[in-house]
Amino acid sequence: MAKQASGPERNRKEPLSSVARQLWAFSGNECAWGDPHCSTRLVTEEGAWVGKIAHIIGAEPGSARHEQWDGKDVEHLRDFNNLILLCAVHHDLIDSSVARHAYTVEYLRAVKHKHEAKYRYAVENIEAEFRDTVDGSRVRPAATMRRYFTWEGVALEPSEEQEMLDLVNRFAGRVGCLTRMARQVLALVVSEGTPDFDLVRRRFSTDRQTLLSVVRELEKAEMVYLHDEEFDEDRGQLSLVSGALGGVFEMWSQFRNFCRDEDVDLKDILVGLDFSCLD
Incomplete structure (x- = not known):
């Protein structure tokens, strides 16, 4: 543990390179300020760094x-949790x-958390992305969906439950x-409704063409559709479609509400492919 420093200019240290990275x-190349939203880029188009820690x-x-x-550990002062990336x-x-x-x-902690949370999609899953590439996606199907049926509170016949189970597991296979x-x-779209294309692009810190490729993949899978605004894709919105769910559109909101009420992370199901969370 670091000892407490004394004297002028002894506490302030440069952030570790790993913390700065x-x-x-988690910045999305934007100032973290959010009230009102500040869209100042931390690196300009010319490549100049204008952000400040x-x-x-x-x-x-x-x-x-x-x-x-x-007054205890000086190192806590340059810890990631005590630093925020802003415009000048x-x-x-x-x-x-x-x-x-x-x-x-x-x-300021709330400002930092709210801003950085938008970009964790693109950062926290790097290791998992590599694992997907090496091992392939592994779906854990639902076995009974008993937890889901109990939450829904609607009495179904055994044949109806089996029909729903089959539908969800076919969907799981497509996901x-x-x-x-x-x-x-x-x-993200299931959680937030109809986000703007540009918002999603910034959330994932990706370029337009990469996100368009992903959207086309989702359109082909009959899950998400891009509504262009006057043929301007950057201003369009992403909306859900239900072809992959056999046309049962309400299942999108059911997934969202189930996860909220049962304290299940929706990403565990749709990203981690663990549909056994419904059991």
């Missing part, structure tokens, strides 16, 4: 929010002597044929 990976709890005595530090304007704003009082530790990124996009 993690901040960048800010401390949530200030490192030095007299700096913004330093009084919230417990918002970096200076939260540390300004006339404005810093308006930006508490709790507020298992998708690439991981397509499954991630599908999970």
